[in-house]
Amino acid sequence: MSExxxxxxxxxxxSAPADAQPSVEAEQNFKPVLTPAQSKxxxxxxxxxxxxxxxxxxxxxxxxxxxxxNKAETFRxxxxxxxxxxxxxxxxxxxxxxxxxxxxxxxxxxxxxxxxVDGIKYWEFGVVTSDEKFVWVRQTADSNPSWLATVTENAVxxxxxxxxxxxxxxxxxxxxxxxxxxxxxxxxxxxxxxxxETLDSIARMAQQEIPKK
Numbered sequence: 001m002s003e004x005x006x007x008x009x010x011x012x013x014x015s016a017p018a019d020a021q022p023s024v025e026a027e028q029n030f031k032p033v034l035t036p037a038q039s040k041x042x043x044x045x046x047x048x049x050x051x052x053x054x055x056x057x058x059x060x061x062x063x064x065x066x067x068x069x070n071k072a073e074t075f076r077x078x079x080x081x082x083x084x085x086x087x088x089x090x091x092x093x094x095x096x097x098x099x100x101x102x103x104x105x106x107x108x109x110x111x112x113x114x115x116x117v118d119g120i121k122y123w124e125f126g127v128v129t130s131d132e133k134f135v136w137v138r139q140t141a142d143s144n145p146s147w148l149a150t151v152t153e154n155a156v157x158x159x160x161x162x163x164x165x166x167x168x169x170x171x172x173x174x175x176x177x178x179x180x181x182x183x184x185x186x187x188x189x190x191x192x193x194x195x196x197e198t199l200d201s202i203a204r205m206a207q208q209e210i211p212k213k
Contacts, residue, residue, distance in 0.1 A: 078106035081125055088112035088123050094141040094186040096123040099205050104130030120147045127202060133194035135202045143187035151189055152178045161196065163203040179203055183210045 085098040091112060101107070110125035122140035129135075138151050155171035155178045162168070163179075171178040175193040181203070182188070188206055190199050 078108065079110050079125075081107040081110045084110040084112075084125075085123070092121065092123065092141075094139070094184075095211075097137075097139055097186075097188075097206065097210055099127070099137075099202070099209060101127065101205075102130065118144060118146055120144070122147075122151075129194075129198060129201075133198045134192060135194070135198060136191040137202065138189040138191075139186050141186045143182075148180065148189065152180075152191060155191075163200050164207060166203075166207050168203060183207065184212050186210075 082098040085096040088096045088111075091114065096112070099107075106128055108126050108128050110123075112121070112123055114121050120140055120142045122138055122142075124136070124138045127135045127137060140147070152171055153173055153176075155173035155176065158170045158172045160167050161170040161179060166181065168179040168181040171180065176191055177193070177196060177199060179190045179199050180187065183206060188210075190202050190206075192198050
């Protein structure tokens with residue numbers, strides 16, 4: 001017999017203290033319940049956001065369609081290249097070329113550029129072909145390496161390209177190809193991303209129409 005009496009037996013499991021914190025699992029599984037009024041306000045806010053986005057898209061898309069990217073080859077109304085060339089001739093030390101294009105081709109811009117690079121003045125215009133290809137034409141009597149680099153956007157020399165027996169310097173940059181040659185008293189630069197066949201057509205016209213020395 002023990003000298004000390006045993007205390008009351010402790011149950012194998014006992015209830016948690018009243019101030020015990022809820023378990024992590026219980027917190028993760030807890031889902032807040034919105035009142036009907038809160039749920040209605042949330043739905044109204046979501047609907048408002050959707051309507052606002054749809055209205056914005058409805059306004060922006062027509063603006064984009066009406067105002068395409070501003071690129072030199074963006075088609076415009078035809079211009080009378082001969083008239084503009086005759087006006088440019090008053091300030092040029094060469095005869096600005098106005099090509100005799102096929103019936104379905106046209107010039108979509110033409111201008112005399114004065115003192116843009118190294119003070120070099122030059123004539124330029126854009127040709128749109130019947131199959132919607134584009135060639136940018138530049139002509140000057142004062143060409144130099146820095147001007148050529150600028151107007152060709154630093155295209156890289158890629159050898160020689162021959163058109164009907166005449167050699168042209170070929171340069172390339174990405175999808176663009178450039179033909180450069182001197183005919184008569186001026187240097188011509190033709191640029192296009194529509195392939196050499198398109199450039200050949202313009203080069204052939206230049207060789208036929210521009211007087212040689």
